[in-house]
Amino acid sequence: MKIGSAELENRIFLAPMAGVTDMPFRVLCKEQGCGLVFTEMVSAKGMHYNDDKSTKLTLLDEKEKPGAVQIFGSEPEIMAEVAEKLDRSDAGIIDINMGCPAPKITKNGEGSALMKKPELVAKIVKAVSGATKKPVTVKIRKGWDDSLANAVEIAGIAEENGACAVTVHGRTREQYYSGKADWDIIKQVKRAVSIPVIGNGDVTGPEAAKRLFEETGCDAVMVGRGAQGNPWIFNQINKYLEEGIIIPAPTAEQKIQTIIRHMNMLIEYKGERTGILEMRSHIAWYIKGLRDAAYTKQKLFKLTNKEEIFNLLQSFLLRQENT
Structure with a gap:
């Protein structure tokens, strides 16, 4: 086009x-x-x-x-x-x-x-x-x-x-x-x-x-x-x-991998403070519909550094794999 x-x-x-x-x-x-x-x-x-x-x-x-x-x-x-x-x-x-x-x-x-x-x-x-x-x-x-x-x-x-x-x-x-x-x-x-x-x-x-x-x-x-x-x-x-093919939705693991990559790109682009604050909304969208998403979002919006968010995402992923 x-x-x-x-x-x-x-x-x-x-x-x-x-x-x-x-x-x-x-x-x-x-x-x-x-x-x-x-x-x-x-x-x-x-x-x-x-x-x-x-x-x-x-x-x-x-x-x-x-x-x-x-x-x-x-x-x-x-x-x-x-x-x-x-x-x-x-x-x-x-x-x-x-x-x-x-x-x-x-x-x-x-x-x-x-x-x-x-x-x-x-x-x-x-x-x-x-x-x-x-x-x-x-x-x-x-x-x-x-x-x-x-x-x-x-x-x-x-x-x-x-x-x-x-x-x-x-x-x-x-x-x-x-x-x-x-x-x-x-x-x-x-x-x-x-x-x-x-x-x-x-x-x-x-x-x-x-x-x-x-x-x-x-x-x-x-x-x-x-x-x-x-x-x-x-x-x-x-x-x-x-x-005419419907591709399955990405797995929880694929979503978390993309979130981490997205977060790193955003931090590099806007600096850690702004990058983290803006990334929180993106993460909420990414995990919507997954198990414990509401609980994770509640904790997510209180976090302000990359390490804390990374740890939250890892424990979130473990809960998905144990369903």
Whole structure:
């Protein structure tokens, strides 16, 4: 599959998720066959003011290229300036966030709040597309709420102003992540535009991914929460689509080995203190559904160093093997 000039291995993508899709996790997903990874969303204003934390979020490992860097903001000039900076970076694709539902983002008129301002959407997409030679994509939702479910209109505006693809999450901003994703809106967008459409929402496994392709005709599928603590989902989906095979879930031992590797990568990337604090959420996702997961999570969130977590994981694994 191609998006603009970016050639991708397959049509199963990792969604941008704040606090989740950092470099180590993206690398793990890529190793499991993810066709395209997206960074956590990066503040255009932060990059404009040369904030180190914002700039670091845009860095890509060699193993994850061509990766997409997602930016958010509401000022066309600043968004264009950032796109110009990213034009000289390793980013394979520049993605514009118009779907984030978080109040701290929408109260500034950014993220999914942009869907209420079609004229501003046009200006932002045109400004970003004009400032870079890299493919520009846009991530949107069904709409702000059910009374303003304007994904078809916004997708058309994105295409007219230079977007090479659009991702549609089948929930409104009002829904956040609750309820059921409306796949019909993805189908409507696919019929309305000629650029690739990426379907997003409720892809929790191989069968759901296949159904999303079949029901909407979308060009690619994006996996969000289904990938949390589960980088194996990409290999599972690809195998199912290619060969109709359901790969068994990883064993407890495989999960613990991956957790330890993930933790070491995160510590190397962010330092021990930050790495450990952030890793605790990842571990909770990895062990969900296993024996004694609730008890282990309770203990986990009180720990602050690598050695303690390693010991907790080893005793957790022993309990799995003795079931």
